[in-house]
Every structure is written in C-alpha cells, then in structure tokens.
Amino acid sequence: MKKLLVAPLLMLAAAMAIAPVAAQEREDRPNRDLSGNFWSPTEEDYARWRVIDGVEDGATIRFWPWALTPDFEDYLNQIIANFEATYPGVTVVLEGQPAAGARDNIRNSFAAGNPADVINMSDGWVAEFAEAGVLLNTDEALGAAYPELREEYVDGAWEKVTFEGVTYHLPWYLAFSNVMAVNGLIAEELGIAAEDIPTTWADAYQFACDVREQSGGAYYAYSFPWGELAGLGVLNTFIGEGIPVYNEDRSAVVFNEDPAAAAILDEYKRLLDEDCIPRVSLTDDVRDMIDSFSQGEILLLQTGPQLFRLVEENNPEVFESLFLGQQFVGAANITSIGGVQTLAIPASTQYPNAALAFAQFVTNADVQTAFSREVPIYSSNLVSYEDPFFTEGGPSLTDQLRPLAGEYFSTAVNTGILDFPQLAEVEQIVLGEFQAALLGVKSSQEALDAMASRINAILAAQ
C-alpha cells in the first residue's frame, strides 16, 4: 500500500523537477507582460523570429551573460526556451558570470581555448579581443549577409566599438548617457526652479560657483566622476564642445591644437581651486558620485536613469523629491551614445551560425522590449521603439524617459573614442595627464600636448 502511495508521489516530484517553470508575476517587475509574445509566444512568433540561415542542427552553444544572474535568470531562461523553440535542434547552456571578475573570466576562457559561443561584454572590453583577432567580424556575418537586420540596430551602438573600422559585436542593451536629475529639496531651499538651471556647459561652470556661494558653502551644484571616467570622459567632453579629437585619416590625435581644449581644463581647475565642485571629484567613480548626491549634498546628478534606483536605495526622501532637468550640452549640441552592452562571438566557435542566430535573437525587438519591461534599460533595436510600451510614458521618472528614447538613440552620436589600439594604456595616459593639469603639476596646454604626443606614439607604432 505504501509503495502504491510513494510511487505516484515520486513520479509527481520528478515531473515537477523537469517541467519548465511557468512564467510568473513578480512584484519587482511591475511592467512585465505575461500575455505578451515574449512570455507567451505562439508558432507565428517562432516563425517570425527564425531569420538566420544554416543554423547547425544538434549544436550546443554556451551563453555567458555577466551581472544578470540570478536577478534576471527567469528572463534569460525564457529567452533560451523561446530560442530553442524557434530553432529546434539547438541547445543553449546558460553560464551566468558574476560582475566581479567577469572580464578576467572572459580573458581566461580565451587563453584556455574554451570561450563560450556567445559572450556578453561591456563596450570597453571588446577592443582588446578584436585587436587580438579572436572575435567574429559581425559586419560580415550579419551586416553584409542580413542587411535588413543590420538596419534595425542603433547605428551609434553598432559602431560604438570598432577595430580598424570593423565591428565585432552585436549591440545589446543600452543606457541613456546622461539624464539630469534635480534634488528638489535643495532646489526648493535655494529657490532654484527648473528654468534657472543652465543647459550648456559654458553656463554650468559659473552656475557651480553661484550655487556654492548662494548656499553658504552647504551644497555643491554638481560633481564629476573623474576617478573612473576621466580617461574617456575628457575626450567625450572635447567632442561635445566641437573640438576634433582625431585628424582626418584618424592616424593621429589633434585635440591639443585647439585652444578650447586647454580652456576646458583651465575651467575645471578653477572649479576645483575655488571649491565650486567637491575635491573628491578627482577620485570619485560614478557610484561615489551617486552616493554623495543621495546624501543630499549636491543639487544635480547627471547620469544614466538606470542608476536612479541607487538614489532610491540610499535615500528615499531625496529620491521622492527628484525631478528631471535638461542635461548640459557642449557647443556642438550633441548627445553621445551611452554605455552599450554587447554580444560577441569568438571566431573559433564550432557553431558560428547557431551562435549568430542566438546573438541576433537576444537582440531582436521583441526580446529586448521584454527586457526593458524588466528593468529600465533601452533596446539597441530601433523596432522596439514602435512598441506602445515605448511610445507611452508613465508616472515615474524612468517612465517619463521612455517616449524620448527612440529619438534619443536614433540621433545619439558615437564619439568613436573606444577605437584606440591599446585602449587601456591610452586611458591611463589621458587620466594621468588630466590629473596633472588639474593638480597644477603641468599647465593645461602642457598636459594636453603630452597626452597627444604619447597617444600618437601608440598610434604610430601600429
């Protein structure tokens, strides 16, 4: 009798263990749409998603996203289930990488000759692998073979990282580079309205000193994350101000020849010396900058909206008071494409078509729209922005940005500063000379000349 009872129970348990987990609502994912085509796909959806030819039957490919598991594991598993139904005969193995050490893990996997077939990389990481010639040329594999699919991607994201003019990734999710959040508590205390906040960097420099003076030294207008971003950020700033970074054939950098570049560094130094911006700007990274803003010491925060959640976690009172302002722009009046998460495919993969199919699948409009519903990041696929989810906004700060995203990403400029060979060394050179100028070790012009000369030595050696 006992056996009769136990056997069905064991069978039931086994069935539960192997059955796919049904999609579920989650309180922390209020925008998740379980009735949409991502969570409830039909045969028509599978047919529509099947766009890559020659996918190897019986292929098993390994997928390495980083910093997404376990938080987004249900979303990733649903991608895999949908993909395996779209391309029957292909199996995808999810091997999520933790944020810490992800880049080293990827390097080590290549060194060991065992990289995954589809690898999620931050945009700044791609160059070294492209330079070493270990990645699939996606301009050929997708751009030339499937031009209609290439057209769907945001140009600035597709071209965010190139090596010798060639792209080696598919752009995945994007972030706004800069959105201006205003601490409403400080603004109210100082009587500053949204229209009082300048919209150009030229006016923003003096505004920083005015806020400091007006608040009796209690608040700063804004701070910088120079400890982390100076290497690339300062070159981005030059481009934003209309200062050419390269010469015409991109064989040398020339930003030091424009006096406006030294003038910017002089202005930064003045802000530091006169305590118009916090001195910790020299060493802060983005996280530190957000922490200072959250503590209620700083009026403005210009960063990606996906990071506003940190303000909410740190200080709900400040978060509740936030309102959006216009971001500062330079003389060239451009917005640059923000951070791009990419999917790269090793050139050595045994299943290039299956890997390409999977990378394309992860970045198709439906799959990326579903991801934007999970978390406030943005799709690299322009077709996503035709979805009502993007055309209609909502009450929260991040909801308000969604209707702006389509235009933002179709016009955002790729500043092309990630194309340097030996990028890590170039970053260190720029950071060191930038610090030398701000600390008064060198004049701004001397620092820029040294910066350009050292970068040009690297370019000339190629």
Added chain:
Amino acid sequence: MAANTLLSNEELERGRRARSVRKHITAYGFLAPAFAFLIVFLFIPLIVAIYLSFTRYDLLTSPEWVGFANYETLFQDPLFWQGLRNSFIYLSVTPILIVLSISLAIVVNRRLRGVYIFRTIYYIPAVTSVVAVGMIFEFVFAEPAGLLNGVLTSLGIIDAPINFLTHPNSTLVSIMLVTIWRGIGFYMIVFLAALQSVPEELYEAAALDGANRFQQHWHITVPGIRPSIIFVAIISSISALKVFEEIWVMTDGTAGLLDSALTLMFYLYRQAFTNLEMGYAAAIAVVFSIITVVFSLLNLRYLERNNHEPEQP
C-alpha cells in the same frame, strides 16, 4: 656453520636494505603529495613566469620571443621606478607595526579582568575582510566631513579638511595607516605568545636590581622575544613589499592621483590584467622576486647576527 653465519649476515644485510628502502619509500610517499603540489603550483608557474618574461604575450594570442626586451624597457620605465620607490616607502610600516604590536602585547599581557575581550577586539581587524576595511576607511578619510576630518575640525585642530586620498602626497601614507591598523592585532598575538614564554622571575630580579619598567622591557622583553621579532620583521616586510589589496580598495583600482600609491605589485597587476602585457608583467615579477629574496636574506642575516651577539656584561 661459517657458511651458515655468512649466509645469515647476507640475509640480515638484505633485510636491513629492504627495511631501509621501505622506510625511504614511506618517507617519499608522504612527501610526494606536498612535492607534487609545489611542482604544480610553485615550480612550474615560476619557470613559466621566467619564460614569459622573455616574451610578448597578451593572453589571447601565442607568446612571441623578444629576448631581453622586456627587461630593457623595464629599467627605462619611470613607473617601474616609481613603483619600486613606493614599495620601499611602504616598508616603513614594518618597524611601526613591530613597535606598536609589541607595546600592545605588553599591555594585554596582564592578569586583568576582561583582558581577553581587549585581545579579541585588537585582533578583529586582522580577520576583517579588506573590502569592509576599505569601506570603513573611506568613511574615516572622507572629505570634507569624514570621521577624522570631522573630529579634527570640531576640535579646532584644522581649518580645512585634510586631503587624505585626494592629494598625491598623502594617499600612500593614508593607505599605510590602514595596513598598520589591519596588521597590528595579528602581530600582537604573535608577540603575546612570545611574551608568555619569558620567565616572570627575570622581571622580579630586575626590579630588585632597581630597573624601571622601560629598562625591564628593553633588557629582558626584547631579547626574550627576539626570534618572534625576526619572524615578524621578515613576514611583515614581505607583506609590505607585496601590498596590493589595500591600495586597490582605497583607490578604487586607480593607484591614486598621479599614480601616487602605485607599488611594484600594483604595477605588475596593471600590466598583466589591465594592459594585458603578460610578458612585461612577468619581467616585473621576476625582478620583484629577486628583490624580495635579497631583501629577506639581508633582513635575516642582520637580525640573526644581532641575535648571536653576546650580551654586554
């Protein structure tokens, strides 16, 4: 009978040899796992590192033989010399650590109620994760209103905040303070164990002879714990030369403004894992290892020589 005796001796000899061989096999059998471990994780990496130091290797493509080029570049590289100089500056934590931890050990080497609580409290930094230590000291050194700046300002000692981590001249010193804070408890325990082996009667005799507390410690405690001092001097020197974690955590991986906290180990890491110059990093590692070994031998020789010098009557 003689033949029997001779045979018996041969058998005895064979038996002895067999026992000796078995004994050796047993000994080598016990040594083998540790030796295999050392071969795999020490000797082979050492040989590979020496080989890589003569190559250009980016981890992603095959190494390319470049002869002594890495070493030639190294000795002309200003950052190498800056790292070396900072590593030697960092060594100054060693005498400070020894003096402070001996003093602390003497303080807690008393029969006081609750002294175990103090010993535990002093030891806590040694078992605290370096990331947590980094967060604590980010608060301690924060500007303009971190713990230190806040206290010093409220006491009227300073008018403007001290730029602990935002001035090139103070970054390395600030991080050295963190190392001292972290290390003091561990070395205190070492010295405490040593102190408890110094006979109490010596202090009583010295007191009867009129020696004050300082004289008692100088003439009894210090000679009595000299082997521990040698041990601590060597391991803390090697730790100081190898310092990496504190610098990484306190400078967010940048080595501070103008590379002011760049030590040789940090530079090695940067070349290897940021710039992917594995061959160059291996050359730094080889030079660094030679420096560490030479320094440790000199340290040992100097301290042992003093150890064997006869006491003055």
